[in-house]
Amino acid sequence: MKRLLAAAFGLGLLASPVLASGAIIAMVDISDQNMVVAIDGKGVYKWPVSTARPGKRTPTGVYRPQFLSANHRSSLYNGAPMPWSIFFNGNYAIHGTNQVSRLGTPASAGCVRLHPEHARVLFRMVREAGMGNTHVVIRR
Secondary structure, three states: OHHHHHHHHHOOOOOOOOOOOOOEEEEEEOOOOEEEEEEOOEEEEEEEOEOEOOOOOOOOEEEOOOEEEEEEEOOOOOOOEEEEEEEEEOOEEEEEOOOHHHOOOOOEOOOEEEOHHHHHHHHHHHHHHOHHHEEEEEEO
């Protein structure tokens, strides 16, 4: 958690006077297959994730959520369930998965998978704080 929070400080996200009170940062570390969620610069959750499996790619960078979809189904992968989706870069989203046994290992086609309960918590946090008050940070 400390490493990801330090990375957010390094990007200027946590020290930024632009962030409003209640700002959310969801920081994904691809190498550790973890997500840290910070509110106002304080880490409040650390969850295992699954990012892209070999041959696929999860985009790195700093993003803002583009749209939310509570009961999304994939239009690219045979209607696969993507509950509590937070889309941040085109077809890439943070979302719940029914493959919870694979969390902590690269397993997705590029999205960031979470336990459905964790995805629900994050979805509600983003909806309450606002997409403009949320950053998604993905790094290796």
